[in-house]
Amino acid sequence: MNRSLGYAALVILVSALNFTVHAQDKTAAFFESPDLGNEIQQQELVPLDLIASDESPLPAGNGTAFQGREIYAEKCAACHGDDGKGGPANQPLVGGNIHSSESPLRTVGSFWPHATTLFDYIRRAMPANAPKSLSDTEVYQVVAYVLYMNGLIDQYAIINADSLPLLIMPNAEGFIDMSK
Amino acid sequence: MAENSDLAVAGNGLLSRRLLLGLSLGGAAASASSSLLGAEATRFVIPEWSKKPGPGPSAYGQPSPFTTGIQRDPGRANPLYPGGGASRTPLHQLRGTITPNGLHFERHHAGVPAIDPAGHQLVINGLVKKSLSFNYDDLIRYPMVSRIQFLECSGNSGALFRDNPPDGTAQSIHGLVSCAEWTGIPLSVLLEDAGVDTAAQWLSAVGADAASMGRSIPLSKALDDVIVALFQNGEPLRPEQGYPMRLFVPGWEGNVSVKWLTQLKLSREPSQFRDETSKYTDTLADRSSLQFTFPMGVKSIITSPSGHMQLREQGLYQIEGLAWSGAGRISKVEVSADGGNSWAEALIDSQAGDKSLARFRLPWRWNGSAAKLISRATDSSGAIQPTRTQLLSEKGNLAFYHFNAQQCWGVDTSGLVNNVYV
Numbered sequence: 231m232n233r234s235l236g237y238a239a240l241v242i243l244v245s246a247l248n249f250t251v252h253a254q255d256k257t258a259a260f261f262e263s264p265d266l267g268n269e270i271q272q273q274e275l276v277p278l279d280l281i282a283s284d285e286s287p288l289p290a291g292n293g294t295a296f297q298g299r300e301i302y303a304e305k306c307a308a309c310h311g312d313d314g315k316g317g318p319a320n321q322p323l324v325g326g327n328i329h330s331s332e333s334p335l336r337t338v339g340s341f342w343p344h345a346t347t348l349f350d351y352i353r354r355a356m357p358a359n360a361p362k363s364l365s366d367t368e369v370y371q372v373v374a375y376v377l378y379m380n381g382l383i384d385q386y387a388i389i390n391a392d393s394l395p396l397l398i399m400p401n402a403e404g405f406i407d408m409s410k
Numbered sequence: 411m412a413e414n415s416d417l418a419v420a421g422n423g424l425l426s427r428r429l430l431l432g433l434s435l436g437g438a439a440a441s442a443s444s445s446l447l448g449a450e451a452t453r454f455v456i457p458e459w460s461k462k463p464g465p466g467p468s469a470y471g472q473p474s475p476f477t478t479g480i481q482r483d484p485g486r487a488n489p490l491y492p493g494g495g496a497s498r499t500p501l502h503q504l505r506g507t508i509t510p511n512g513l514h515f516e517r518h519h520a521g522v523p524a525i526d527p528a529g530h531q532l533v534i535n536g537l538v539k540k541s542l543s544f545n546y547d548d549l550i551r552y553p554m555v556s557r558i559q560f561l562e563c564s565g566n567s568g569a570l571f572r573d574n575p576p577d578g579t580a581q582s583i584h585g586l587v588s589c590a591e592w593t594g595i596p597l598s599v600l601l602e603d604a605g606v607d608t609a610a611q612w613l614s615a616v617g618a619d620a621a622s623m624g625r626s627i628p629l630s631k632a633l634d635d636v637i638v639a640l641f642q643n644g645e646p647l648r649p650e651q652g653y654p655m656r657l658f659v660p661g662w663e664g665n666v667s668v669k670w671l672t673q674l675k676l677s678r679e680p681s682q683f684r685d686e687t688s689k690y691t692d693t694l695a696d697r698s699s700l701q702f703t704f705p706m707g708v709k710s711i712i713t714s715p716s717g718h719m720q721l722r723e724q725g726l727y728q729i730e731g732l733a734w735s736g737a738g739r740i741s742k743v744e745v746s747a748d749g750g751n752s753w754a755e756a757l758i759d760s761q762a763g764d765k766s767l768a769r770f771r772l773p774w775r776w777n778g779s780a781a782k783l784i785s786r787a788t789d790s791s792g793a794i795q796p797t798r799t800q801l802l803s804e805k806g807n808l809a810f811y812h813f814n815a816q817q818c819w820g821v822d823t824s825g826l827v828n829n830v831y832v
Contacts, residue, residue, distance in 0.1 A: 271541070
């Protein structure tokens with residue numbers, strides 16, 4: 231074997247070994263990240279991160295149904311009805327019975343498994359014509375009023391980051407997680 | 411014209427796929443052309459467009475003005491629900507398997523945001539070693555993959571759960587499915603940048619639309635084949651498809667492919683968003699409800715002949731349609747013209763890839779009698795598209811999402827086509 235060819239082969243072999251060491255394998259090298267993300271602090275995300283769940287804490291503030299009645303009448307009733315039982319073109323929030331043989335109406339009271347969903351959804355998406363226009367306190371007040379209309383709390387119960395996740399919804403056990 | 415009876419493969423006029431493979435489609439076309447010889451010579455004058463130059467090149471091409479009738483059906487707006495709703499792809503007016511970007515179905519929960527990419531951030535936070543934000547120019551430098559895959563709203567065809575067959579077209583009943591080449595960054599690459607905490611099991615994806623639409627996805631899927639898509643059929647996403655970026659979750663219900671993606675949050679448990687509790691869940695006959703029913707089942711539909719079409723005369727037609735499965739490839743499509751009594755295997759007339767639309771076709775001679783046209787698909791996992799009766803016995807008639815059962819177009823003796831139940 232020609233010596234220079236042998237040297238060239240050795241160089242190629244060493245390069246390949248280097249490559250292997252750096253990138254595990256060729257496929258991984260094709261997906262090597264340029265790593266351009268900017269590191270941020272959780273605190274910076276408070277205005278953006280609207281997730282409210284058992285695991286993602288709800289914000290400070292609180293409200294009662296008594297306080298929420300007026301906001302509901304002003305900003306929610308046009309679509310959801312004065313009593314929450316539905317307007318001309320939107321789904322009801324109140325009433326129904328998922329176990330009724332006639333009409334298994336899916337409302338907050340009859341169907342929603344988690345109370346935190348109510349805060350999460352109203353804060354991010356309601357009212358439909360002006361999402362994110364309510365303060366956290368107003369969201370708590372409206373959440374309390376919807377729960378009150380469903381007979382789940384009394385009108386003076388304080389709804390906040392501590393009390394809302396503890397509220398057991400009537401249909402909490404009604405779901406089968408198909409991802410398992 | 412011979413009846414091709416030697417080529418019959420199933421009842422009520424279904425003919426062999428061999429007809430598609432080189433055999434003449436019959437004498438009708440030949441006799442039609444010969445009858446024109448020597449007659450109506452004035453029809454063959456040189457047309458006006460051959461006598462003067464047309465407009466030159468343009469900056470962005472548009473469809474022919476003679477095809478402007480091919481449109482999405484955006485339905486009626488609900489003034490109390492601004493920007494909400496869906497538009498449906500005109501499946502019966504398109505061929506091939508790629509949906510043009512302007513005709514891809516839409517489903518919005520608070521309209522289409524007009525996002526300037528310079529002001530848009532994608533944030534990864536929650537159970538990660540470091541929270542990160544990316545801007546559009548950062549992401550453009552990342553390695554990307556391209557895949558031709560379908561997207562289907564889980565509410566597609568949902569009206570077929572109801573007791574009475576809805577009167578409609580392939581578009582109005584089934585138009586919430588489309589297929590495109592999606593190009594984007596494997597989500598696993600971005601998650602690796604952030605360093606996923608070992609406690610994380612779920613990922614919440616949130617959009618930058620006015621509804622801040624959110625969905626939870628198991629981390630195992632996110633690390634498997636999910637991408638952050640930036641391009642659709644080679645061009646940047648259309649605003650109504652999530653510009654500047656969306657999640658694309660192959661084979662799963664469309665709602666989890668969150669558009670206008672702005673946040674990915676790692677967590678132990680799902681976030682229980684409204685759109686995975688109150689909506690996109692199916693209540694069964696025993697009143698328990700199925701949650702996180704992600705994969706789209708094996709399904710096929712006939713796009714021609716289909717609802718509200720009118721067969722003009724007896725003779726040879728192509729029964730043509732689309733098939734797809736969230737579990738992989740389409741391995742077989744069968745067609746019946748007699749309401750499911752007999753079946754024949756259709757030709758799959760495209761290179762049907764993993765989780766892409768497959769186009770099928772089978773020649774059919776309509777003899778003027780009533781017919782019931784049904785297709786059923788089988789996928790690479792061996793799953794067979796169920797009958798409506800089978801699906802309803804499993805899910806009951808309270809369900810709305812994930813209707814993947816066989817659907818029947820009835821042809822009456824006048825040649826009019828309508829949706830019917832078998």
